[in-house]
Amino acid sequence: MSIKSKLVLVFLVLTLTACVKNPVTGKKQFAVMSEAREIGLGASYDPQIVAEFGLYQDSILQNYINVKGKEMAKISHRPELDYKFRVVDSPVVNAFAVPGGYIYFTRGIMAHFNNEAEFTGVLGHEIGHVTARHTAVAQRNSTFAQLGLIAGMVASPQIAQFAEPLSSGMGLLLLKFGRDAESQSDELGVEYSSKIGYDAREMSYFFGTLNRLSGGPEGRVPEFYSTHPDPLNRKEEVSHLASEWQEKLHMTSPKVNRNSYLQMLDGLVYGEDPRQGFVENFTFYHPVLKFQFPVPNDWAYQNSPQQFQMAPKDGKAMMLFTLAQGESLEAAALAFAQQYKIIATSSKNVTLHGNPAYELVGHQTTEAAQGDIPAGTPAVGVKIILISYDRLIYMILGAAEFADMGTYIPQFDGTMKNFKKLTDPDKLGRLPERLGLYTVSHAGTLESILSQKGIPVARHSEWAIVNGMELSETVPTGTIIKVIK
Numbered sequence: 089m090s091i092k093s094k095l096v097l098v099f100l101v102l103t104l105t106a107c108v109k110n111p112v113t114g115k116k117q118f119a120v121m122s123e124a125r126e127i128g129l130g131a132s133y134d135p136q137i138v139a140e141f142g143l144y145q146d147s148i149l150q151n152y153i154n155v156k157g158k159e160m161a162k163i164s165h166r167p168e169l170d171y172k173f174r175v176v177d178s179p180v181v182n183a184f185a186v187p188g189g190y191i192y193f194t195r196g197i198m199a200h201f202n203n204e205a206e207f208t209g210v211l212g213h214e215i216g217h218v219t220a221r222h223t224a225v226a227q228r229n230s231t232f233a234q235l236g237l238i239a240g241m242v243a244s245p246q247i248a249q250f251a252e253p254l255s256s257g258m259g260l261l262l263l264k265f266g267r268d269a270e271s272q273s274d275e276l277g278v279e280y281s282s283k284i285g286y287d288a289r290e291m292s293y294f295f296g297t298l299n300r301l302s303g304g305p306e307g308r309v310p311e312f313y314s315t316h317p318d319p320l321n322r323k324e325e326v327s328h329l330a331s332e333w334q335e336k337l338h339m340t341s342p343k344v345n346r347n348s349y350l351q352m353l354d355g356l357v358y359g360e361d362p363r364q365g366f367v368e369n370f371t372f373y374h375p376v377l378k379f380q381f382p383v384p385n386d387w388a389y390q391n392s393p394q395q396f397q398m399a400p401k402d403g404k405a406m407m408l409f410t411l412a413q414g415e416s417l418e419a420a421a422l423a424f425a426q427q428y429k430i431i432a433t434s435s436k437n438v439t440l441h442g443n444p445a446y447e448l449v450g451h452q453t454t455e456a457a458q459g460d461i462p463a464g465t466p467a468v469g470v471k472i473i474l475i476s477y478d479r480l481i482y483m484i485l486g487a488a489e490f491a492d493m494g495t496y497i498p499q500f501d502g503t504m505k506n507f508k509k510l511t512d513p514d515k516l517g518r519l520p521e522r523l524g525l526y527t528v529s530h531a532g533t534l535e536s537i538l539s540q541k542g543i544p545v546a547r548h549s550e551w552a553i554v555n556g557m558e559l560s561e562t563v564p565t566g567t568i569i570k571v572i573k
């Protein structure tokens with residue numbers, strides 16, 4: 089964390105500390121934020137989170153979590169808050185809450201629940217973070233990861249400076265609560281889901297799913313798991329608490345609602361969505377915006393809604409692709425150069441695969457003398473290309489140490505000069521995988537049923553996790569299971 093942000097946090101603590109009553113424990117506690125501040129913060133994060141991930145376009149699912157969320161909020165310790173419940177368009181398995189009552193579930197986690205009771209347990213856990221004011225407390229301790237994966241690989245901050253910093257929306261995903269806060273949220277999750285009639289023991293089975301996912305394939309790394317303590321300990325604890333609450337509330341037949349939950353998942357987008365761009369054979373394809381460009385061999389890359397970033401494994405350079413703003417290509421290039429104090433050494437209009445473009449090569453200089461190096465010495469080399477395509481202006485930027493530019497310019501050019509229209513119908517028509525349902529007609533092992541439904545052997549264990557079952561398990565006739573649609 090930079091010195092500047094430390095100062096900001098100290099400032100927050102000094103000015104916003106107030107003694108308030110904790111809604112769950114009833115005890116007085118020092119909170120960093122007043123309730124009004126908490127609500128204001130949530131309201132300012134929410135549009136950033138929605139912009140970062142997008143809302144998942146499915147009114148049935150959005151309506152479902154809203155109805156269940158409101159029902160549970162009513163019996164919670166802070167029923168007066170104006171809660172918002174959203175399903176965001178991300179394949180990552182996660183759920184998170186931000187101050188003020190904003191609660192998010194990814195489509196990835198929705199795909200992995202196998203009944204309403206599992207979902208309501210996690211819903212209760214997230215509402216618990218809000219009612220016990222954990223988010224407000226965690227705000228004080230959190231060290232937001234500064235940058236994304238690629239920027240993290242690039243050793244030099246001078247080179248990484250152009251990368252979009254992790255937005256606060258992404259930072260919130262990485263918030264960590266203490267072990268005590270997590271245990272308390274588990275307890276509240278059990279209490280709240282029991283109070284609206286669900287079998288909270290199911291929540292403990294979901295911890296089993298999270299545990300299995302921790303060894304899962306890339307792109308489905310469960311953040312909910314990684315930011316939370318040992319799922320197997322929690323599994324036991326939750327199961328125990330669930331029985332206690334069922335006794336206390338005299339629940340004779342707590343709800344699980346497997347089939348009605350699964351019905352809602354029919355057609356759910358599963359895994360990465362290629363319509364948001366994908367890499368294949370060292371090429372980035374965007375089927376919706378209809379363009380493509382090469383990614384240098386052996387470079388790592390990261391796709392986010394704002395930027396596509398690339399870097400060699402040694403982290404000595406980086407390239408990024410993003411949208412640019414400006415009245416014209418030249419104006420956009422000059423505005424960028426001015427913003428980053430780039431001294432242009434050459435600039436010209438060019439045409440790339442029929443598209444008007446503008447290229448600018450330049451460098452940033454050292455601002456102050458560093459040892460023997462006088463101020464004003466070229467430090468970071470930059471090459472940018474702005475391309476006018478389909479009524480938008482795109483920018484591809486390459487940056488490296490000034491001395492290394494000779495090495496990297498050919499690699500930058502390989503990407504920049506090969507930006508072009510995507511015409512390959514196979515890439516244009518690429519659609520995401522979707523989750524489908526199958527009612528088992530003859531009892532058999534899950535493994536045999538997955539084979540029958542055409543799921544490749546290499547993906548059997550993945551689909552066993554999605555179904556919350558073991559491959560060797562016998563699935564009775566009439567059971568609905570999740571398959572690839």
Ligand SMILES: [Zn+2]
Nearest residue numbers: 265270273316
């Ligand atoms: Zn939590």
